[in-house]
Amino acid sequence: MPELPEVETTRRGIAPLIVGQPIEDFIIYHPQLRWPVCQSLPTRLQNQTVQSCKRRGKYLLVGFDKGYQMIHLGMSGSLRHVSAGQPLEKHDHAEWRLPGVRIVYNDPRRFGAILWHDKADGPIEQHPLLSRLGVEPFSDEFTVQTLIKGFKNRRQAVKNTLLSGQIVVGVGNIYASEALFKAGINPQAPAGSLSAYRLTRLHQAIVDTLQAALEAGGSTIRDYLNATGEAGAYFELHAQVYDREGQPCPRCQRPIKRIVQAQRATYFCSHCQRH
DNA sequence: AAATGATCCTGAGAGC
DNA sequence: TGCTCTCAGGATCATT
Numbered sequence: 001m002p003e004l005p006e007v008e009t010t011r012r013g014i015a016p017l018i019v020g021q022p023i024e025d026f027i028i029y030h031p032q033l034r035w036p037v038c039q040s041l042p043t044r045l046q047n048q049t050v051q052s053c054k055r056r057g058k059y060l061l062v063g064f065d066k067g068y069q070m071i072h073l074g075m076s077g078s079l080r081h082v083s084a085g086q087p088l089e090k091h092d093h094a095e096w097r098l099p100g101v102r103i104v105y106n107d108p109r110r111f112g113a114i115l116w117h118d119k120a121d122g123p124i125e126q127h128p129l130l131s132r133l134g135v136e137p138f139s140d141e142f143t144v145q146t147l148i149k150g151f152k153n154r155r156q157a158v159k160n161t162l163l164s165g166q167i168v169v170g171v172g173n174i175y176a177s178e179a180l181f182k183a184g185i186n187p188q189a190p191a192g193s194l195s196a197y198r199l200t201r202l203h204q205a206i207v208d209t210l211q212a213a214l215e216a217g218g219s220t221i222r223d224y225l226n227a228t229g230e231a232g233a234y235f236e237l238h239a240q241v242y243d244r245e246g247q248p249c250p251r252c253q254r255p256i257k258r259i260v261q262a263q264r265a266t267y268f269c270s271h272c273q274r275h
Numbered sequence: 276a277a278a279t280g281a282t283c284c285t286g287a288g289a290g291c
Numbered sequence: 292t293g294c295t296c297t298c299a300g301g302a303t304c305a306t307t
Binding site: 003174 | 302303
């Protein structure tokens, strides 16, 4: 499941291959993703030079003169760099061809998306899918104050607030459990109930957790491939609580609990993580 | 307004 | 072995 570190790893993998190069062909094999891939995109992109390859939250933003391709990997999406003549695989839905380079979008569960944002419709930051996102966790904008202000008066469970991406982006289901464990905070605690001290710990835990995953090359559960088609490092092997129901807490040895919050599995230690 | 629930989809794993 | 069933998960949209 691509979370922010996986998306960033993908971005770093493909950016050097595509920036400054013209799109010779953009081919849609199967437009049925979360939203249908716009059928006029191949024509629109042909001979357009890739100006940039950025990321906002979990969206990859491939910049052109006239707009951006917005790519989301959903739950099971990946981009891989394939060589000429290499056959397609199951669930390959689209392909970019640049001089000497083929990038293929694969997504078994098709929760991902490939969209077009035209510059004529305004700055990319104001796109409806991006405009309400929280701050980037690796930017200077993300401080303890971000959490203090963002969580204020929220009665929602802190795990759900983190997952919403409205305060800080990039904390998906796996890393939410991990960061809260690291910070010693019960995932069910109302976001607005946490002291400044505890939010200081949470801020540090989020940065540390995402940074560690990024350095590991992006975590994965089972079906993530990085930009070169290599399997990512298996971060969950290093997970302290995620997917470890019943196993001993690394800190106190009591069994880790699994609960469901907003229809998502949460793993935590009820002894080490307090309200 | 804020919070929760349904929903898209496929593959893996469990259970029979 | 093979069938059926459940579950996982990001993020939007609908509903309470």
